[in-house]
Amino acid sequence: MRRTPVLRHDAIDALAGARVFVKAESLQETGSFKIRGATNRLLQIPAAQRAAGVVAFSSGNHAQGVARAARLLGMPALIVMPADAPAVKADGVRADGGEIVFYDPDTENREEIAARIAAERGAILVPSYDDFDIIAGQGSSGLEFAAQMAEAGETMDTLLCGAGGGGLISGVALALEGVSPQTRIWTVEPEGYDDWARSLASGRIEANAPGRRSVCDAILTPKPGVLTFTIGKRLLSGGLVVSDEEAKNAMRVAFRYLKTVVEPGGCVALAAALRGLPESMRGGTVGLLVTGGNVDADFYADVLTTA
Amino acid sequence: MRRTPVLRHDAIDALAGARVFVKAESLQETGSFKIRGATNRLLQIPAAQRAAGVVAFSSGNHAQGVARAARLLGMPALIVMPADAPAVKADGVRADGGEIVFYDPDTENREEIAARIAAERGAILVPSYDDFDIIAGQGSSGLEFAAQMAEAGETMDTLLCGAGGGGLISGVALALEGVSPQTRIWTVEPEGYDDWARSLASGRIEANAPGRRSVCDAILTPKPGVLTFTIGKRLLSGGLVVSDEEAKNAMRVAFRYLKTVVEPGGCVALAAALRGLPESMRGGTVGLLVTGGNVDADFYADVLTTA
Numbered sequence: 022m023r024r025t026p027v028l029r030h031d032a033i034d035a036l037a038g039a040r041v042f043v044k045a046e047s048l049q050e051t052g053s054f055k056i057r058g059a060t061n062r063l064l065q066i067p068a069a070q071r072a073a074g075v076v077a078f079s080s081g082n083h084a085q086g087v088a089r090a091a092r093l094l095g096m097p098a099l100i101v102m103p104a105d106a107p108a109v110k111a112d113g114v115r116a117d118g119g120e121i122v123f124y125d126p127d128t129e130n131r132e133e134i135a136a137r138i139a140a141e142r143g144a145i146l147v148p149s150y151d152d153f154d155i156i157a158g159q160g161s162s163g164l165e166f167a168a169q170m171a172e173a174g175e176t177m178d179t180l181l182c183g184a185g186g187g188g189l190i191s192g193v194a195l196a197l198e199g200v201s202p203q204t205r206i207w208t209v210e211p212e213g214y215d216d217w218a219r220s221l222a223s224g225r226i227e228a229n230a231p232g233r234r235s236v237c238d239a240i241l242t243p244k245p246g247v248l249t250f251t252i253g254k255r256l257l258s259g260g261l262v263v264s265d266e267e268a269k270n271a272m273r274v275a276f277r278y279l280k281t282v283v284e285p286g287g288c289v290a291l292a293a294a295l296r297g298l299p300e301s302m303r304g305g306t307v308g309l310l311v312t313g314g315n316v317d318a319d320f321y322a323d324v325l326t327t328a
Numbered sequence: 329m330r331r332t333p334v335l336r337h338d339a340i341d342a343l344a345g346a347r348v349f350v351k352a353e354s355l356q357e358t359g360s361f362k363i364r365g366a367t368n369r370l371l372q373i374p375a376a377q378r379a380a381g382v383v384a385f386s387s388g389n390h391a392q393g394v395a396r397a398a399r400l401l402g403m404p405a406l407i408v409m410p411a412d413a414p415a416v417k418a419d420g421v422r423a424d425g426g427e428i429v430f431y432d433p434d435t436e437n438r439e440e441i442a443a444r445i446a447a448e449r450g451a452i453l454v455p456s457y458d459d460f461d462i463i464a465g466q467g468s469s470g471l472e473f474a475a476q477m478a479e480a481g482e483t484m485d486t487l488l489c490g491a492g493g494g495g496l497i498s499g500v501a502l503a504l505e506g507v508s509p510q511t512r513i514w515t516v517e518p519e520g521y522d523d524w525a526r527s528l529a530s531g532r533i534e535a536n537a538p539g540r541r542s543v544c545d546a547i548l549t550p551k552p553g554v555l556t557f558t559i560g561k562r563l564l565s566g567g568l569v570v571s572d573e574e575a576k577n578a579m580r581v582a583f584r585y586l587k588t589v590v591e592p593g594g595c596v597a598l599a600a601a602l603r604g605l606p607e608s609m610r611g612g613t614v615g616l617l618v619t620g621g622n623v624d625a626d627f628y629a630d631v632l633t634t635a
Contacts, residue, residue, distance in 0.1 A: 023333075026330075026332070047587045048333060048335065052587055109584065273625070276625065276628070280355055280359055280590075281355070281587060281589065282583055282587040314587030315587075318584070318633060321583070322629035322632045325626075325628060
């Protein structure tokens with residue numbers, strides 16, 4: 022993995038009313054943190070089983086992580102992707118030699134398609150998040166972040182992290198439990214996909230109502246995973262929610278002050294810091310993960326020029 | 329200073345026909361390497377002289393570096409900037425408390441304006457590049473780059489670096505002479521501003537013809553400096569030239585594969601790698617500096633959506 026940098030800017034601190042440190046996983050290999058978990062998961066596959074390859078489903082960041090890890094390990098990879106996935110994500114999969122099967126997200130079930138193909142090929146299905154090896158791999162970003170903060174003489178009072186299925190945040194929470202136990206950790210989600218916020222509030226897994234839309238394609242999942250929620254329920258403090266417009270504003274702020282390209286689903290944590298932090302976090306030291314930068318140029322240009 | 333990351337992508341290697349490592353000084357504090365030299369220069373000012381402050385002239389990156397360093401040292405700063413400087417650069421100066429005097433680049437002489445104001449105030453004029461403390465400060469990026477390559481087990485055969493006045497490349501050349509003497513170093517400039525390429529070829533300082541235009545505002549200087557050329561003549565191998573369109577293409581490539589916002593004058597070295605490297609560099613390990621990311625959103629959006 023690349024040790025991704027931690028970025029900051031006084032203007033962001035002023036907007037957030039806190040000292041904000043941004044770990045830019047958008048600068049990770051394949052443009053998101055997903056390569057961490059995918060690599061760890063594929064490394065667990067015994068050599069004798071590698072020839073049949075792997076199958077995964079993803080809107081594109083896990084897809085690219087799996088395709089890259091498979092290439093590095095000499096395995097074939099097939100990814101089931103929604104037909105409306107960002108083109109840059111499909112291109113990334115192909116560039117690493119991954120095969121793509123597109124599906125219609127309104128009428129088809131990606132889990133079923135992926136399971137059927139995996140069975141036909143004798144390939145191993147690589148889950149997106151609800152898997153201990155995936156969770157452990159994603160958590161390496163949390164270990165790294167805590168080490169970087171310690172090197173800078175800083176202690177995170179709060180960590181904000183976007184959550185879809187929760188593979189990243191549950192791994193990061195396990196990591197920080199070990200190396201930064203004083204840090205309180207919160208999920209951030211788009212409006213209409215606030216399953217983590219509601220699940221953490223109620224203490225049980227809550228699903229999203231179907232039919233909602235969001236530009237945050239990377240983190241649109243129906244509900245928390247069983248493993249990820251079991252971890253999250255114990256270690257997470259609560260959930261914040263941001264609008265698509267707030268995510269787009271965070272993209273503009275990252276462009277302007279951090280010189281970093283981020284995708285909408287990758288900067289919800291930054292959006293939460295910019296929209297007005299809860300009183301308990303204000304004035305403190307807030308770490309946040311920017312999780313991906315795979316965004317199409319036309320969409321990005323639209324966001325930059327629309328305030 | 330921030331230790332800026334070294335980025336890379338297989339797609340860029342394939343386009344360049346070489347192994348390309350990109351040090352992203354666009355991710356430096358103030359969005360360019362200029363803070364390195366400005367800080368080193370201002371630190372040399374004796375405490376008794378600091379109250380009168382500093383004056384500088386710059387299209388914006390040196391301006392922001394001087395304004396930030398002055399703020400950190402508690403000194404007033406006034407910057408003479410062209411009226412057509414990118415708004416993001418003027419805003420950056422103001423955010424650090426810098427005062428700005430704009431001039432008309434077609435009819436006024438910025439050196440004269442800055443010298444007059446400095447004399448009136450008893451302030452110290454901070455040169456942009458032709459100064460040993462500035463050169464030494466910029467050179468710290470070369471020391472860092474060489475250390476990062478060594479940590480990765482890599483050796484740079486070639487280093488490409490944009491050149492305006494040459495403060496950065498002469499400092500980097502001095503640094504690499506010490507720690508990576510096998511590296512051959514080349515300047516990169518925009519068409520119409522190829523004073524370094526011609527000066528290195530002829531062995532004496534050659535000036536640019538007046539009246540040319542380029543989008544690469546950060547590196548449009550009339551000719552190499554006396555100090556920087558004295559160093560460069562001894563340590564540089566030659567100069568490459570890129571068009572504005574090639575610089576814009578490099579901005580798109582950095583967006584897509586490196587997830588990094590770069591300004592046109594900041595990515596001429598990447599542009600040179602993408603346009604077709606000289607035969608002697610192909611297949612080798614090429615380090616390059618991306619030097620700045622201070623670009624207005626409207627211009628950036630235009631570049632992204634125009635192929």
